[in-house]
Amino acid sequence: MLRRKRWLFAILAILPTLALFAWLRMFPIYETLRLSLHKWDILSRNKPFIGLANFQELMGDRLFHEALLNTTIIAFGVLLITIPTAMVLAALIHYRTRSRVSGFYETAVFLPHVVSLVPAAMAWKWIFDARLGPLNAVLTFLGFEPQAWLFDPTLSVISVIVLCSWQALGYAVLIYLVGFKSLPASLFEAAKLDGASGPQSFWFLSIPMLKPITLYVSVVTLVSGFNVYAQAFVLASDAQGAPGRQVRVLVLDMLENSFRNYRVGYAASEAVVLLVIVLVLTLIQFSLLRERGRA
Amino acid sequence: MSDREANRAATRRRMRRVLVDRGIDVVLMVFSLLMLLPLVFLVSNGFKTPQEMLAWPPTIIPANPTTDNFAAVLQDTPLLRWIFNSVVFAVLSTLAILATSSIAGYILAKFRYRSLNVIFALVLATAIVPFEVYMIPLYFQAQSLGILNSIWGLLLGYLVMSFGIFLIRQNVIHSIPDELLEAARIDGAGELWIFFRIVLPLLRGALGALGVLAFFQAWTAFAWPMIVATNREAYTIEVGLALFQTGFTVDLGRLSAASAIVLIPSITLFVILRRNFVQGVASTGLKE
Numbered sequence: 001m002l003r004r005k006r007w008l009f010a011i012l013a014i015l016p017t018l019a020l021f022a023w024l025r026m027f028p029i030y031e032t033l034r035l036s037l038h039k040w041d042i043l044s045r046n047k048p049f050i051g052l053a054n055f056q057e058l059m060g061d062r063l064f065h066e067a068l069l070n071t072t073i074i075a076f077g078v079l080l081i082t083i084p085t086a087m088v089l090a091a092l093i094h095y096r097t098r099s100r101v102s103g104f105y106e107t108a109v110f111l112p113h114v115v116s117l118v119p120a121a122m123a124w125k126w127i128f129d130a131r132l133g134p135l136n137a138v139l140t141f142l143g144f145e146p147q148a149w150l151f152d153p154t155l156s157v158i159s160v161i162v163l164c165s166w167q168a169l170g171y172a173v174l175i176y177l178v179g180f181k182s183l184p185a186s187l188f189e190a191a192k193l194d195g196a197s198g199p200q201s202f203w204f205l206s207i208p209m210l211k212p213i214t215l216y217v218s219v220v221t222l223v224s225g226f227n228v229y230a231q232a233f234v235l236a237s238d239a240q241g242a243p244g245r246q247v248r249v250l251v252l253d254m255l256e257n258s259f260r261n262y263r264v265g266y267a268a269s270e271a272v273v274l275l276v277i278v279l280v281l282t283l284i285q286f287s288l289l290r291e292r293g294r295a
Numbered sequence: 296m297s298d299r300e301a302n303r304a305a306t307r308r309r310m311r312r313v314l315v316d317r318g319i320d321v322v323l324m325v326f327s328l329l330m331l332l333p334l335v336f337l338v339s340n341g342f343k344t345p346q347e348m349l350a351w352p353p354t355i356i357p358a359n360p361t362t363d364n365f366a367a368v369l370q371d372t373p374l375l376r377w378i379f380n381s382v383v384f385a386v387l388s389t390l391a392i393l394a395t396s397s398i399a400g401y402i403l404a405k406f407r408y409r410s411l412n413v414i415f416a417l418v419l420a421t422a423i424v425p426f427e428v429y430m431i432p433l434y435f436q437a438q439s440l441g442i443l444n445s446i447w448g449l450l451l452g453y454l455v456m457s458f459g460i461f462l463i464r465q466n467v468i469h470s471i472p473d474e475l476l477e478a479a480r481i482d483g484a485g486e487l488w489i490f491f492r493i494v495l496p497l498l499r500g501a502l503g504a505l506g507v508l509a510f511f512q513a514w515t516a517f518a519w520p521m522i523v524a525t526n527r528e529a530y531t532i533e534v535g536l537a538l539f540q541t542g543f544t545v546d547l548g549r550l551s552a553a554s555a556i557v558l559i560p561s562i563t564l565f566v567i568l569r570r571n572f573v574q575g576v577a578s579t580g581l582k583e
Contacts, residue, residue, distance in 0.1 A: 010406040031432035108327030119554030123333035230517035
């Protein structure tokens with residue numbers, strides 16, 4: 001009797017949350033998968049089933065290829081900048097953890113991660129600005145040619161990578177700091193007694209031991225890199241001033257197909273591609289972790 | 296003699312250590328300041344006259360500060376309205392996430408039935424899927440409810456958070472012993488009473504961390520508000536600023552001023568809530 005009552009309470013208590021999850025998460029995810037196999041132009045009532053035609057079209061879509069390529073470059077670019085920098089920074093901050101200013105270091109590195117995206121991007125828009133920006137002024141001062149950072153096809157991608165890395169760094173440093181704190185201090189003392197220098201124990205002890213954390217942070221960074229949108233939207237307007245067109249990213253392309261070209265099914269198939277990328281990355285993470293566990 | 300040599304060696308070692316410490320401090324300090332510099336310049340640009348914006352090298356403290364940019368921006372745009380929308384949206388989203396996460400996290404941690412395991416697996420599975428993947432169908436759900444261009448429409452995407460449930464569940468498992476709950480039950484306490492009077496107070500720290508996380512998540516949301524709010528009055532501050540900056544006539548001084556109005560309160564809030572925030576974000580990495 002009592003057991004039954006307790007079970008009833010559990011079910012009743014979790015029901016509202018479960019209902020919200022079903023309605024606001026599971027159903028739309030299912031809808032994305034379903035729509036990707038259909039053709040729908042928003043206005044018409046019927047959504048004919050067209051099988052994999054959307055995906056076939058994606059294969060030959062130049063804009064989609066451009067978006068996929070840009071997004072991939074951005075995601076991996078951010079990864080390459082963020083992970084090594086974050087590891088070294090976290091090691092240094094951890095080393096100075098007892099100093100009075102370590103809280104300041106942490107806050108300073110972390111702040112770009114929490115401030116609103118758009119205002120922060122605005123600061124970088126000024127920095128990269130060809131006429132007014134301090135970056136070109138510094139380049140000129142050092143005797144280099146000023147560059148059209150936000151309009152050159154390559155440089156604008158680099159600009160987006162810099163902005164995204166600036167924001168992603170704080171999160172990575174924070175997670176690494178947690179990792180450094182969990183490493184056994186005795187091991188490092190032993191290494192020191194054996195005559196290992198600081199950089200040596202960083203390279204031969206910390207890096208291998210932090211591998212699970214590196215894996216986790218890498219996947220989080222890559223996944224958020226693949227979902228990049230606001231940064232490109234603000235930073236990379238094209239010559240006509242259309243936001244985000246200069247560096248086309250997946251989310252932008254998807255939203256344009258859905259709400260500008262009224263091709264919801266097609267946009268959904270792009271979302272499915274995004275989902276597959278994220279799932280593959282997550283699977284790689286899990287399988288690498290498991291491998292480590294066995295070894 | 297040898298004593299003095301040993302002493303000297305020790306001093307040298309200590310000197311070296313101090314030098315290394317100072318060196319690392321210099322590196323970290325320079326790096327920290329570089330990280331902050333874009334934000335500092337942004338705020339300072341907001342107070343500059345158009346002439347000073349062009350000056351080289353850029354000044355950190357404006358020579359003759361002006362509030363013209365702020366006045367202009369407040370006149371040109373419903374900036375305060377956007378901030379209001381963002382604040383209401385973020386607060387309501389935080390409350391909803393705290394409520395759903397705490398109850399579901401507690402149930403999933405302390406009531407062991409097979410049906411609940413299935414639910415937990417489903418919640419975890421949705422956590423992997425990025426919001427961007429399903430926001431288009433979600434948009435049409437909001438549309439059919441007739442809540443586009445409203446706080447409720449914004450809220451629809453941010454009522455639940457898989458990670459929140461996960462976080463609370465971990466906390467309940469680690470910090471609330473079964474014996475405590477059993478003792479309360481033997482004393483005749485009802486399940487609701489136990490949840491509100493025993494569980495929730497013990498979760499205060501975790502809920503604080505989650506709350507800050509949820510608030511900033513909604514506060515910095517971009518893609519979802521961008522598609523849900525298409526009417527100027529309904530924009531959140533992020534959307535408002537992003538669209539405001541695409542206009543050609545807008546100058547950087549005004550943009551900086553608008554950005555500063557948004558940044559200063561959120562930075563202040565962050566500095567106040569830093570501990571909660573760091574705890575919350577750090578816990579995202581603690582997957583067991």
